Amino acid sequence: xxxxxxxxxxxxxxxxxxxxxxxxxxxxxxxxxxxxxxxxxxxxxxxxxxxxxxxxxxxxxxxxxxxxxxxxxxxxxxxxxxxxxxxxxxxxxxxxxxxxxxxxxxxxxxxxxxxxxxxxxxxxxxxxxxxxxxxxxxxxxxxxxxxxxxxxxxxxxxxxxxxxxxxxxxxxxxxxxxxxxxxxxxxxxxxxxxxxxxxxxxxxxxxxxxxxxxxxxxxxxxxxxxxxxxxxxxxxxxxxxxxxxxxxxxxxxxxxxxxxxxxxxxxxxxxxxxxxxxxxxxxxxxxxxxxxxxxxxxxxxxxxxxxxxxxxxxxxxxxxxxxxxxxxxxxxxxxxxxxxxxxxxxxxxxxxxxxxxxxxxxxxxxxxxxxxxxxxxxxxxxxxxxxxxxxxxxxxxxxxxxxxxxxxxxxx
Amino acid sequence: xxxxxxxxxxxxxxxxxxxxxxxxxxxxxxxxxxxxxxxxxxxxxxxxxxxxxxxxxxxxxxxxxxxxxxxxxxxxxxxxxxxxxxxxxxxxxxxxxxxxxxxxxxxxxxxxxxxxxxxxxxxxxxxxxxxxxxxxxxxxxxxxxxxxxxxxxxxxxxxxxxxxxxxxxxxxxxxxxxxxxxxxxxxxxxxxxxxxxxxxxxxxxxxxxxxxxxxxxxxxxxxxxxxxxxxxxxxxxxxxxxxxxxxxxxxxxxxxxxxxxxxxxxxxxx
Numbered sequence: 208x209x210x211x212x213x214x215x216x217x218x219x220x221x222x223x224x225x226x227x228x229x230x231x232x233x234x235x236x237x238x239x240x241x242x243x244x245x246x247x248x249x250x251x252x253x254x255x256x257x258x259x260x261x262x263x264x265x266x267x268x269x270x271x272x273x274x275x276x277x278x279x280x281x282x283x284x285x286x287x288x289x290x291x292x293x294x295x296x297x298x299x300x301x302x303x304x305x306x307x308x309x310x311x312x313x314x315x316x317x318x319x320x321x322x323x324x325x326x327x328x329x330x331x332x333x334x335x336x337x338x339x340x341x342x343x344x345x346x347x348x349x350x351x352x353x354x355x356x357x358x359x360x361x362x363x364x365x366x367x368x369x370x371x372x373x374x375x376x377x378x379x380x381x382x383x384x385x386x387x388x389x390x391x392x393x394x395x396x397x398x399x400x401x402x403x404x405x406x407x408x409x410x411x412x413x414x415x416x417x418x419x420x421x422x423x424x425x426x427x428x429x430x431x432x433x434x435x436x437x438x439x440x441x442x443x444x445x446x447x448x449x450x451x452x453x454x455x456x457x458x459x460x461x462x463x464x465x466x467x468x469x470x471x472x473x474x475x476x477x478x479x480x481x482x483x484x485x486x487x488x489x490x491x492x493x494x495x496x497x498x499x500x501x502x503x504x505x506x507x508x509x510x511x512x513x514x515x516x517x518x519x520x521x522x523x524x525x526x527x528x529x530x531x532x533x534x535x536x537x538x539x540x541x542x543x544x545x546x547x548x549x550x551x552x553x554x555x556x557x558x559x560x561x562x563x564x565x566x567x568x569x570x571x572x573x574x575x576x577x578x579x580x581x582x583x584x585x586x587x588x589x590x591x592x593x594x595x596x597x598x599x600x601x602x603x604x605x606x607x608x609x610x611x612x613x614x615x616x617x618x619x
Numbered sequence: 620x621x622x623x624x625x626x627x628x629x630x631x632x633x634x635x636x637x638x639x640x641x642x643x644x645x646x647x648x649x650x651x652x653x654x655x656x657x658x659x660x661x662x663x664x665x666x667x668x669x670x671x672x673x674x675x676x677x678x679x680x681x682x683x684x685x686x687x688x689x690x691x692x693x694x695x696x697x698x699x700x701x702x703x704x705x706x707x708x709x710x711x712x713x714x715x716x717x718x719x720x721x722x723x724x725x726x727x728x729x730x731x732x733x734x735x736x737x738x739x740x741x742x743x744x745x746x747x748x749x750x751x752x753x754x755x756x757x758x759x760x761x762x763x764x765x766x767x768x769x770x771x772x773x774x775x776x777x778x779x780x781x782x783x784x785x786x787x788x789x790x791x792x793x794x795x796x797x798x799x800x801x802x803x804x805x806x807x808x809x810x811x812x813x814x815x816x817x818x819x820x821x822x823x824x825x826x827x828x829x830x831x832x833x834x835x836x837x838x839x840x841x842x843x844x845x846x847x848x849x850x851x852x853x854x855x856x857x858x859x860x861x862x863x864x865x866x867x868x869x870x871x872x873x874x875x876x877x878x879x880x881x882x883x884x885x886x887x888x889x
Contacts, residue, residue: 241863305780312784
């Protein structure tokens with residue numbers, strides 16, 4: 208029996224614009240709530256002196272419930288008649304942007320929620336920018352709390368126009384704009400009776416139109432070596448195919464050493480196989496005895512990623528301690544891990560307003576984006592993010608913590 | 620590949636990637652095996668990741684209150700799969716007669732969390748593989764794949780490290796260890812679909828006898844069966860598709876206090 212792959216989508220937006228409530232409403236309207244869970248939420252809502260608060264379904268930490276905010280990202284499952292979904296809830300508070308990024312980086316699509324009363328706010332913009340940086344192309348914009356603006360079309364159009372202008376400037380073209388009320392249920396699962404002027408899809412119908420990310424099978428082979436095991440005197444190299452496919456006998460090239468050999472065997476436990484494709488974690492041996500190591504990139508001769516020690520990137524700093532250009536970092540791109548430094552910070556940008564803070568700077572503050580040139584100590588195999596995301600994105604490590612994420616924009 | 624890549628393949632590959640990542644970064648790893656369906660599935664995936672030979676110990680925290688079937692199952696498969704099994708108990712608490720009649724919270728804390736703490740200190744593990752899933756409990760849904768615990772075992776859930784693009788926090792300071800959660804994205808029904816597809820052995824307690832079965836297995840004294848006639852995996856999957864009762868409804872530690880799970884977890888509970 209085949210089980211269908213669910214669609215992962217993240218809900219982002221400014222604090223209190225109604226993310227958790229929208230999720231609660233979706234679960235409720237699709238009958239995805241166990242009665243004991245619903246009873247628990249009713250009981251806890253009463254204890255906090257509130258009417259049934261759907262947000263408590265997701266905001267499970269004691270602090271989250273007492274303060275009525277989401278601190279960390281969480282995931283829940285639900286299904287429509289068409290398919291299954293994983294909803295990723297992301298906190299809207301500025302303090303928890305790194306948690307929002309953690310959630311959003313696992314999504315295939317995003318729902319951007321905007322409060323009809325408050326309109327576009329700081330995190331609305333910052334989260335949108337993060338979506339564009341993470342390469343999320345499918346976006347549904349929902350204008351929430353329409354009940355608080357008397358379901359007025361004028362207000363809907365006004366807010367839509369504000370957000371559209373901003374999204375346009377960062378190259379996001381939303382698939383839909385939908386007026387909703389999460390708390391009352393308008394245009395969530397059922398068409399609103401209060402907004403005759405809206406002729407488009409309900410929120411749930413819009414989700415059903417979104418697509419799963421296509422596999423990278425048609426692209427050139429990229430197989431980063433994750434580890435090497437010695438099993439019964441046999442050296443087995445392991446890794447996950449990030450793009451393309453391989454089969455026994457295929458000629459391969461190893462970066463950065465440029466050695467060439469061929470695949471001798473494709474290894475999977477309890478399986479006889481001689482080929483594998485993108486997304487599979489495999490073991491493999493080579494025809495010549497080459498000594499591979501973690502961080503080597505297997506590719507095909509003539510279709511190699513670029514091997515360089517200098518490239519241009521957009522880097523998002525997400526650590527409370529600001530970054531100073533003298534600091535040495537470690538870059539991680541797929542399984543490659545290399546010492547590096549930031550050579551220049553050409554632009555320092557406010558990730559919400561997108562305003563230029565400083566040109567040719569020597570630092571980045573928390574939540575700022577830098578257009579930077581990075582120089583690595585040893586050669587690194589990369590692609591532009593727009594070509595192959597898996598080899599065009601990286602994180603930076605400082606003192607053993609992930610402090611930044613980035614995408615490669617230009618190869619040197 | 621002869622068959623198309625489906626949902627279970629995707630989950631399987633993601634889990635194998637995480638298991639290999641943990642071993643690659645730490646080497647001093649242990650797999651925490653409660654002998655239930657989830658950690659047995661995790662074991663199966665680890666066997667796949669390492670071509671049948673798991674290169675690190677498998678740790679069973681024995682509260683001494685487990686079902687006989689669980690002990691029998693453990694010993695049978697530890698032998699069959701050639702596992703390096705370490706059984707750990709909090710001997711002092713056992714000797715002092717600790718039990719759920721004293722306090723459920725204290726019993727869980729002493730017999731599981733403290734026993735685990737002792738084992739980690741003794742064996743110097745830097746990373747532990749655990750079979751927890753997001754859909755089990757709202758608190759577990761907040762977890763990272765690689766989740767640091769400090770020397771007091773505390774989980775700093777208010778300030779978790781960022782995790783993106785399968786890049787994890789994989790370095791631990793001297794006194795820390797990392798909890799690694801390869802099954803976080805699996806649902807209960809995925810586990811059963813996979814158990815069936817792969818023919819993974821699981822304890823008989825999961826299958827209905829006399830109209831009752833266990834959906835989640837803990838200590839004999841603190842977990843109750845649910846009403847069920849599901850005596851095969853197919854019937855269990857069918858039951859899960861229609862049931863309105865949540866998985867851990869029979870588990871005492873989820874119920875006693877709204878935040879008991881959070882309090883237990885912040886002290887280092889699994």
